[in-house]
Each structure stands twice: as C-alpha cells, then as structure tokens.
Amino acid sequence: MRDQLITGIRQAVPVMLAYIPLGLAFGVLAVEAGLSVAETTLMSALVFTGAGQYIAIGIIAAGGSMLTIIMANLLVNLRYFLFSTSLVPQLKVLPTGAASALMLGLTDETYAVAAVHLKENPATIPYLAGLNVSSYLSWVGSSFLGASLGSIITSTEQLGLNFALPAMYTILLVLVISERKHLLVAGAAALACLVVAYLFPATLGNLSNIIIASLAAATLGVIIRL
Amino acid sequence: MRAEILLIIVGMALATAIPRCLPVALLSRFEFPEKLKEWLSYIAPAVLAALVAVSVLAPDGTIAVTMGNRYIWAFIPTLLVAVYTRSPFYTLVTGIAVMAVLYNFW
Numbered sequence A: 001m002r003d004q005l006i007t008g009i010r011q012a013v014p015v016m017l018a019y020i021p022l023g024l025a026f027g028v029l030a031v032e033a034g035l036s037v038a039e040t041t042l043m044s045a046l047v048f049t050g051a052g053q054y055i056a057i058g059i060i061a062a063g064g065s066m067l068t069i070i071m072a073n074l075l076v077n078l079r080y081f082l083f084s085t086s087l088v089p090q091l092k093v094l095p096t097g098a099a100s101a102l103m104l105g106l107t108d109e110t111y112a113v114a115a116v117h118l119k120e121n122p123a124t125i126p127y128l129a130g131l132n133v134s135s136y137l138s139w140v141g142s143s144f145l146g147a148s149l150g151s152i153i154t155s156t157e158q159l160g161l162n163f164a165l166p167a168m169y170t171i172l173l174v175l176v177i178s179e180r181k182h183l184l185v186a187g188a189a190a191l192a193c194l195v196v197a198y199l200f201p202a203t204l205g206n207l208s209n210i211i212i213a214s215l216a217a218a219t220l221g222v223i224i225r226l
Numbered sequence B: 001m002r003a004e005i006l007l008i009i010v011g012m013a014l015a016t017a018i019p020r021c022l023p024v025a026l027l028s029r030f031e032f033p034e035k036l037k038e039w040l041s042y043i044a045p046a047v048l049a050a051l052v053a054v055s056v057l058a059p060d061g062t063i064a065v066t067m068g069n070r071y072i073w074a075f076i077p078t079l080l081v082a083v084y085t086r087s088p089f090y091t092l093v094t095g096i097a098v099m100a101v102l103y104n105f106w
Helices: A003-032 A038-045 A050-061 A068-074 A080-089 A096-105 A108-118 A125-152 A159-177 A178-199 A201-206 A208-223 B002-025 B034-041 B043-057 B069-083 B088-105
Strands: none
Touching: A003 A038, A003 A050, A003 A108, A003 A125, A003 A159, A038 A050, A038 A125, A038 B002, A050 A068, A050 A096, A050 A201, A050 B002, A068 A080, A068 A201, A068 B002, A080 A096, A080 A108, A080 A208, A080 B002, A080 B034, A080 B043, A096 A125, A096 B002, A096 B088, A108 A125, A108 A159, A108 B043, A159 B043, A159 B069, A159 B088, A178 A201, A178 A208, A178 B043, A201 A208, A208 B034, A208 B043, B034 B043, B043 B069
C-alpha cells in the first residue's frame, strides 16, 4: 500500500513541476481580472482545471455573465467524460464510490500519467490518491503564490518552464505507444486536431479540436486492420 | 469573498466534477463489449498526440508552424530523449533546459 502511494507521488513529480508556471500565471491573471487572492485560491481548490479556469477569468475580465462561464466550462470539460469513461475498465477493481471520488483529481496530465501506468499495473486507491492529490496541491499552491506575489513574478519563460507541459505530453505519448496501431492512431489524432484547428480556429480556445480528433482517431483505430 | 464570484466558482466546480466522476460512478457495473474496450484503449494515445501537436505547433493559441516557433526546436531533442531514455525525468530536464537556452540566447 505504501509503495503504491510512493509510486503515485513519484509519478506526480513531472505534473507538479508543469503546474508551477501554469498555476503562477493563473494566479497573476486572476488577480489582474479583478479576483481577490482568496477567490483565486478557492477557484483552484474547488475546480482544479487549467483550461476552464483560464477561460473563466477571461470571461470575468471581459465582463461576461456567469452563465457564459459555466457553459464554456461544460464544453471544455467534455473531454473529462471521455477520459473518465476510458478508465472505467481499469478502475472496476476498486469500490465504485472511492473510484468516482478519485476522479475529482482527473486532469489532462493526471489522466495521461494514470493511463500509462494502468496499462501494466492494477489500479489502487493509494496510487491514484498519491498522483492526484500531489498534482492538486501543486496547482492550488502555485495559484495562491501567483495571486499573492502578482507582478513580482518575472517571466517563467526565461527558465524554460513553459516547455514543461509539452515535454511531459511528449514522454507520456512515447510511453503509451506499445503497438503499431497506437502509432497510427496518434498520427491521425495529431493531424486531425491541427486540421480542425486550422479550419475552425475557435476550437483551439475550447479544446474541442482535441475531443473531435481523439474520437475520430480512436474510431479509425478500431476500423483499420493492420 | 463576493457572492457572485462564489456562485461562479461553485457552478464551475459542478461543471467540472460531473464529467469527471459520472462515467466511473455509473458505468463501472457494466461489462463493456470488446470493441468498445478496444476503442477506449486508443483514447489515451490519441489525446496525448493531440496535446503534443497543439502544445508544440500552437503554443499561443494560434497555429504557428514557423522557423521562429521555439517550441518546435525544443521538441526535437525532447522527443529523441523521450524515445531513447523512456524517462520522464530526463525528458523534462532536456525540454526545459533547451527551452531556457533558446529563450535566452536566440
């Protein structure tokens, strides 16, 4: 059990690292948009999602309505339906209540790490808790710091930290590919999401190009015989 | 803490928690057909490839397939290290270090 917890925390380290610049930037932007430090931190603590929160403060700054914010969040969060459903076969071994509660910590990054790990290892509560809670604390902590320190923070770009997230996606993609079919699906998804983004630039803002591309590429994977 | 902001936050929390938790809460008691399981097994590689593509080729919210896009240059050594070491640590260190060098000296 303890090993599982440690594995989860260890695997969370890249996620925690990647969340630092994202959380700091979110905190700075949220305060600029007119939120207080407490409101900013509470949002990160209760919502724990990157894209949805960035969109929310954009709408708040532009004077948009609450309904717009919530609708935009529902749209952006559609991908979580997909992630959560794709983990159902692996999470069956756990009590449903605990598994559902652990999904509160599902993000693009924790999903990717867990999906790679659960391909070869059985799901356990300490593993998922270690991964998700560590990532959560990094997000909430760095949001708070960003909101508190505000403009004192100079560019995290100078430190190269803005490449933490792309680098993490890259290694997780490499680790998740274990057969030729995966390579085909990955290539199709990358191409499809760029084509959709090119044709409909608005999809880049709400990540729907990623959902469309993933649905299409997974379907292609089932149809095509290699 | 303003009431309106609090309402926004609670609304967002629900709009985020429901898609995260509902599938596991409702679907865990069903045995998925093999075809569906196969389809679901392709979701992770598909999502990750899409995230890599967007984060490298459209880092600022618009597609930027240009020589001046540092993300593309940083991606090349990062991918090589990822493929050859299969280590998250070395991959992240490489990506961050290369990006820092590119940012400060180019």
